[in-house]
Amino acid sequence: MSIEQRHIDSAFDEDLDRLLGQLMTMGGLVESSIRDSSEALFLKDIELVDQTIRSDARIDAIEEEIQLAAVNLIALRQPRASDLRMVMAAMRISSILERVGDCSKNTAKRTTAILQSPLPGSAFSALERLARATQVLVKDSLDAFIQTDEHKAGDVIRRDHEIDQMHNSIFRQYLALMEQNPKVTTPLMHLLFIAKNFERIGDHATGIAEQSIYLKTGSLPDGERKKDDSTAFLTGPATPAENGIRKD
């Protein structure tokens, strides 16, 4: 039985339903913050920069509300087993979503600096794909949770690996562009940190997806959490041939 289909037949269920409602509201705000921060950058829209930064405060506040509501629910209803797991999962997901909001806010702040600098047009296309992919991934990870669909959750974790590869390739592309033209070092540095923000959002989607698996099994998936990106081990940029950089 998915959470959506759950019949409300107890005080606990009523409280839980309210909690999950808050969590989905928060999820919607966070999805918007990813979209707004991306559009601010790609459409050079300074209004959306401000909106992203402002909405992060709202995201932080709703996370506080969710944590408090969850703790009150645990103290009052003393849920056990799968009921308790559900409440804990909601707490963890709200904490993860808060961190996604931080990533969007950081992207927005860096966009302010980037919009003042000329950048090679080739720097944006792959990043735009990365941004879109992470936004969809966060949405799908929340759907997997609310539908308690562990297959969908597994698919999110698989797609996060693709996002890591996209980020890897962007990282190498930017290093190559910097070496070719040191004058664009500063704006490209900001773009590198922005790419890293999106890569991290992908990790957070995996973290959310893992909670769906935790709900079914009572434990997290085996193996080391894939939290980090392989660019941490990179010792040099790609050659132009490797990633099709145009010198424009």
Added chain:
Amino acid sequence: MSIEQRHIDSAFDEDLDRLLGQLMTMGGLVESSIRDSSEALFLKDIELVDQTIRSDARIDAIEEEIQLAAVNLIALRQPRASDLRMVMAAMRISSILERVGDCSKNTAKRTTAILQSPLPGSAFSALERLARATQVLVKDSLDAFIQTDEHKAGDVIRRDHEIDQMHNSIFRQYLALMEQNPKVTTPLMHLLFIAKNFERIGDHATGIAEQSIYLKTGSLPDGERKKDDSTAFLTGPATPAENGIRKD
């Protein structure tokens, strides 16, 4: 009355005491991970790289234990008011410490790449001071919590601003070095991300300190949380005169 002096006179206090013991064990592990990751980098010690990465798994596991113990404590003892705040603060701090462990692990991974590349000697001295400052800050933030000393907590938050300034100056120094010598772009990029890890650890220390204030007042300090660094707005590197870069 500080937490240390608290007389154990109920089942709740006994459980809480055990929980805080776990939290302090976790704090010790995390302080070690900051020190190990720093020494790995500055002493070029690959053994310490491995040790930092391994210890992060232990840190993640103890965070899970703390979250579960806290939730069980809330369900079983139904603490209210300041007792409940204490348990929630312990949960939040363990979640923050887990993120500090992630920063150390990321620094260790990047160190592997850096140790293979020649770097200007001037790149390390300010970073070493930053690393040491953040390690002490995390220790002091945990002391402020366990002693419920809000003045010490306020001091941590103040010193985090100094850490932000140190990071700001390093960021500009590295950008200038990259522009001067594009061949060191890749290793300096890793150093930039490492500096950012330390800056972020400072933010986490502030997050821990805020919990001491939350314990006293029931709410977080006023004003926007200083989670981000001002380098996000930087539009260019420092001039050599500004930060005393030697061209070596």
